[in-house]
Amino acid sequence: QVQLVESGGGVVQPGRSLRLSCAASGFTFSSHAMLWVRQGPGKGLEWVALISDDGSNEYYADSVKGRFTVSRDNSKNTLYLQMNSLTTEDTAVYFCARGGVGPIPIDYWGQGALVTVSS
Amino acid sequence: DIVMTQSPLSLSVTPGQPASISCKSSQSLLHSDGKTYVFWYLQKPGQSPQLLIYGASNRFSAVPDRFSGSGSGTTFTLKISRVEAEDVGVYYCMQSIQLPPTFGGGTKVEIK
Numbered sequence: 114q115v116q117l118v119e120s121g122g123g124v125v126q127p128g129r130s131l132r133l134s135c136a137a138s139g140f141t142f143s144s145h146a147m148l149w150v151r152q153g154p155g156k157g158l159e160w161v162a163l164i165s166d167d168g169s170n171e172y173y174a175d176s177v178k179g180r181f182t183v184s185r186d187n188s189k190n191t192l193y194l195q196m197n198s199l200t201t202e203d204t205a206v207y208f209c210a211r212g213g214v215g216p217i218p219i220d221y222w223g224q225g226a227l228v229t230v231s232s
Numbered sequence: 233d234i235v236m237t238q239s240p241l242s243l244s245v246t247p248g249q250p251a252s253i254s255c256k257s258s259q260s261l262l263h264s265d266g267k268t269y270v271f272w273y274l275q276k277p278g279q280s281p282q283l284l285i286y287g288a289s290n291r292f293s294a295v296p297d298r299f300s301g302s303g304s305g306t307t308f309t310l311k312i313s314r315v316e317a318e319d320v321g322v323y324y325c326m327q328s329i330q331l332p333p334t335f336g337g338g339t340k341v342e343i344k
Contacts, residue, residue: 158335
């Protein structure tokens with residue numbers, strides 16, 4: 114079955130960096146676009162970034178553009194989110210998910226990784 | 233960005249009764265390919281979101297048939313024909329016809 118397992122969350126000071134990883138299994142990772150969606154405390158869902166199946170195209174929300182970088186290693190079935198210059202506004206649970214391009218739904222989600230930005 | 237507006241914000245439903253959630257988009261979600269790029273998700277308490285409906289009206293695998301989606305253009309509806317206790321949580325609509333994909337603010341469904 115499809116599994117997405119995030120890791121790398123934690124508490125970080127404003128201005129510092131953090132990298133999230135998402136290990137995928139149960140499907141052909143290299144055939145699917147992947148994305149990150151976040152959810153601030155008590156808030157709704159916010160799309161963060163998307164990467165195409167072969168990694169050649171990346172898209173970002175304006176709120177993270179220039180600070181976050183999404184990447185993937187298809188040989189390791191792993192998705193990454195490098196987060197730099199973090200602010201308190203980035204505090205959220207970050208979900209790794211599959212799909213989300215055009216008519217293709219976001220059909221599977223990980224359990225989420227909590228990132229807390231605090232001094 | 234396309235704005236997705238859900239109503240109501242919350243819903244308290246007696247088990248076995250129907251429920252309906254509305255989602256309105258600021259632009260048409262009908263693509264030139266004939267498909268409608270709107271989806272519905274349920275986030276149960278303490279869990280990640282799960283896909284219910286894609287393409288406005290297609291149930292995802294293993295989604296009970298008491299869930300149905302309808303609508304076109306800019307107005308969409310998610311209906312639960314008979315609410316069960318396991319249906320509690322926050323329901324979100326989402327569009328992906330245009331980047332960035334955007335979500336509605338969510339509708340919280342509780343059981344009376």
